[in-house]
Amino acid sequence: MTAKIIHISEGEEAALQAAQAVLLQGHPVAIPTETVYGLAADATNPLAVTRIYETKGRPRFNPLICHMANLAMAETYADFDPVSRRLAERFWPGPLTLILPLKPGSGIHALATAGLDTVGIRVPQGIAATLIGAFGKPLAAPSANTSGKISPTSALHVAEDLGSKLALILDAGAAPVGVESTIVRAAKDRIHLLRPGGISAEELQAATGLPVVRAQSPSPTIEAPGMLASHYAPAAPVRLNADSVKAGEALICFGETKVTGMEQAVLVLNLSPTADLREAAANLFDYLKKADAVAIKGIAVTSISVEGLGEAINDRLVRAAAPRE
Template identity: 45%
Template structure:
């Protein structure tokens, strides 16, 4: 498959999972809901299919992909699990935790999935539609966020189509995503240490922050960008700024009127999309507490505010 596509919108109640599985087995691309954001899925064992992800997203080839799996047993065939990795998987899977582990060379995955690295990023999603699709396809699926590379992640089918309509084969409609923030990514090292490569919904208290080379998505300095200058910690707003509020600051769009960080995480990308669509040339964002999932929210906001090199 190549060139432009008539992007289908598939509905679960109309056989959408079976149709999506058919497209994926044939090497196509399908945007799929997860509990975090919509992912752009392709079969992870096909060089051609994985190449289409990079092409559709305009994604740098050095930025590896997360591979989604249906079970821990399937994951063990793709990567090496230490006792620490086993404990993390058993505690947090299925759910919004991605583990970066030593890859098995005999796993049969496309080398492009790992961007040539010796590690592999694995996640077992909790969303029933994505889990149903993994069962129906019977293959591990590479699935980064379903948006153009570097821009705002999608939490609804409309967000996906605004960025990728005509570039992918289908969108499997699962409504709004529950968490609204990408998974926590943790690398388990050979000495048992755990490093956080990207903060997210799951906080691992004993982990340290990874500062090395890019091993997983979301580590680029400029990412999640709305295409306009973004100003953080804004307690007041200029006339030409779209204001994203939090708590007592209502703004033009609020992350959470009550100051609830979980709600703020779920609404973050929806507000950034609204700001990107507004006629205001700049975006200002109210202060968000640097605690709990607020750490992950502020990580995304800092990258959204960073201009690309």
């Protein structure tokens, strides 16, 4: 099987109909979101969810985010506390996932939640939300890549990795955010940040007036996707905060950082020459893939600010550089 790629620009209605046909058969479809491309399947169908895990080679103890068409749809599946509702109203549709208690008999299958009594819910932007609304049920949708590897920010990335395992990939061009959603669990007096992402901690605090508390890393328990110590990893070893380059390494830099031995690098990529963190986030996974394709000895990455969106970028790089099990 080789995946068919449908370009959204060539006809959104045809793309939606083709995707719904595959989803109704209980198979996953690769769909574009503003964060990364997702591997989407019916969250209420155990066979469909199983196929997500099988396609990705993903551990079944690692829960999936369930994507909704809008807040009203989300309210039929999960219970919202006042803080979570405020966050949803402020940031949805957008790159924020809320961990919420499941409603009894919600219909979301336990395989999608890894047996937890909570569920991660997000309302994406663009055609993903349109597809969910037309399908009428939530879509479980982790990133459309082999588990633990670099997340895809284009249809080409998906096709190169999972194209032989899928029937359909929807193509809407490059994902504009470029890193996965921020995942939070709200409390009355604080917000627990489980995974940094496309919404910064500063934005969360500004929206609620509550302090943001970071989760322990690596976490002893898995409450949400993206909490494994090793994740988003290229095949080549990754070396962080590099101020020099070794022969045979690819170099990923940021801003105007000066790096000793740059001439030895097999490839030099700059996430953002102007030190724009949004540009860096959008380029991160694509540049990791490009560096991984040519690196002989490894990938050296210079230091990147941890402010704002930089927290999410550094989180992904730390997990990419973590020891492999």
